Amino acid sequence: MSNPESFRELCRKEIHTGPTSGVLPGYIQANLLILPKCVAESFEDLCTRNPVACPILSKTEGRPQFLRNHASLIKQGTFDIRTDFPRYNVYSRGKLVQQKNNCVNEWSSDHVGFLIGCSFTFEHALEKAGLVPKNVLYNKNVSMFRTTKFLDSAGIFHQCPYVVSMRPYKLTEVEIVREITRKFKKTHGEPLDWGYDGAKRLGI
Amino acid sequence: MSNPESFRELCRKEIHTGPTSGVLPGYIQANLLILPKCVAESFEDLCTRNPVACPILSKTEGRPQFLRNHASLIKQGTFDIRTDFPRYNVYSRGKLVQQKNNCVNEWSSDHVGFLIGCSFTFEHALEKAGLVPKNVLYNKNVSMFRTTKFLDSAGIFHQCPYVVSMRPYKLTEVEIVREITRKFKKTHGEPLDWGYDGAKRLGI
Numbered sequence: 546m547s548n549p550e551s552f553r554e555l556c557r558k559e560i561h562t563g564p565t566s567g568v569l570p571g572y573i574q575a576n577l578l579i580l581p582k583c584v585a586e587s588f589e590d591l592c593t594r595n596p597v598a599c600p601i602l603s604k605t606e607g608r609p610q611f612l613r614n615h616a617s618l619i620k621q622g623t624f625d626i627r628t629d630f631p632r633y634n635v636y637s638r639g640k641l642v643q644q645k646n647n648c649v650n651e652w653s654s655d656h657v658g659f660l661i662g663c664s665f666t667f668e669h670a671l672e673k674a675g676l677v678p679k680n681v682l683y684n685k686n687v688s689m690f691r692t693t694k695f696l697d698s699a700g701i702f703h704q705c706p707y708v709v710s711m712r713p714y715k716l717t718e719v720e721i722v723r724e725i726t727r728k729f730k731k732t733h734g735e736p737l738d739w740g741y742d743g744a745k746r747l748g749i
Numbered sequence: 750m751s752n753p754e755s756f757r758e759l760c761r762k763e764i765h766t767g768p769t770s771g772v773l774p775g776y777i778q779a780n781l782l783i784l785p786k787c788v789a790e791s792f793e794d795l796c797t798r799n800p801v802a803c804p805i806l807s808k809t810e811g812r813p814q815f816l817r818n819h820a821s822l823i824k825q826g827t828f829d830i831r832t833d834f835p836r837y838n839v840y841s842r843g844k845l846v847q848q849k850n851n852c853v854n855e856w857s858s859d860h861v862g863f864l865i866g867c868s869f870t871f872e873h874a875l876e877k878a879g880l881v882p883k884n885v886l887y888n889k890n891v892s893m894f895r896t897t898k899f900l901d902s903a904g905i906f907h908q909c910p911y912v913v914s915m916r917p918y919k920l921t922e923v924e925i926v927r928e929i930t931r932k933f934k935k936t937h938g939e940p941l942d943w944g945y946d947g948a949k950r951l952g953i
Contacts, residue, residue: 594800595801598901695898698940698941704942727794746899746908
């Protein structure tokens with residue numbers, strides 16, 4: 546596909562239902578979280594306090610077709626947060642209860658959808674520099690780790706483990722990887738740490 | 750003293766040379782860092798990536814009398830970053846080499862001064878709620894701890910330990926303390942953690 550609208554359509558029609566690493570290079574990619582209104586303010590605080598882990602790109606404004614600060618950018622009928630993502634994990638009382646290709650039946654006017662910047666966004670820049678990430682090369686999802694580091698607490702969000710992605714590089718490539726990714730301030734930016742000692746510091 | 754201008758004058762005249770806990774309730778208090786220009790961009794990135802630990806209030810714009818976004822607020826002749834703080838620690842190659850009441854001789858056009866929000870700012874609000882912090886009660890500096898948590902890296906700033914202040918409260922008072930401090934988004938806001946387990950999580 547050639548543009549975000551067509552890709553969202555592929556998702557809406559449930560043709561694309563897998564990860565999006567490598568999809569539409571050059572465009573910002575987002576992770577999706579949909580929460581009940583009663584915890585939305587706490588979650589926004591959590592994001593503001595932890596902008597590297599949870600960089601907020603936008604959130605729904607009332608209806609699932611409207612994104613704050615982006616309403617004018619999205620042509621009517623080309624976006625619906627309930628259908629335009631490849632896959633939805635449904636959680637109930639903290640447990641994953643279902644995987645679905647849309648969340649039309651689950652969505653209510655009591656929900657707020659948050660778009661969080663995704664590290665897939667900088668993979669294209671790494672590729673262009675000849676530093677193709679392993680997950681792109683093998684067309685797999687990126688490695689992710691739950692660290693022993695906690696996010697800075699916000700409201701009901703306390704003791705939230707800091708989750709990181711990991712891309713293997715030679716130690717001699719780390720500085721150039723840092724430099725390339727640093728510019729992507731809305732999609733995690735430069736790595737938190739590196740090397741065996743770095744993994745140890747993060748409790749990996 | 751009754752206003753920030755008079756207090757800055759007391760510092761400039763080297764009459765007030767101690768901590769500022771309890772000074773001018775209701776005003777924002779700031780920590781000061783002066784760095785050479787070559788690391789200023791990295792430091793600003795560090796602050797943006799760690800807004801809870803290092804909330805930037807302002808930085809000098811060229812001359813030591815001008816603060817970015819605040820130039821119009823400060824009457825000429827009432828502010829100089831080199832003299833208007835009670836005490837200055839001079840560091841050389843990572844080591845504290847001197848304590849002085851001004852840094853006129855050390856400052857050069859190659860320096861950038863950063864003002865970072867200080868937790869003393871919310872102490873007055875805690876007092877008003879009957880939750881007088883122990884350090885205010887005993888007129889002492891607040892307890893500070895170097896945690897085993899690291900700030901999210903930025904440029905040359907890597908492996909920077911997260912430093913926290915600690916104010917003792919009963920466990921039953923924690924929720925109201927969180928609620929009061931939460932609003933002070935530019936001066937650290939709500940606590941990272943609490944209780945014996947919280948101290949353990951932070952490596953204290």
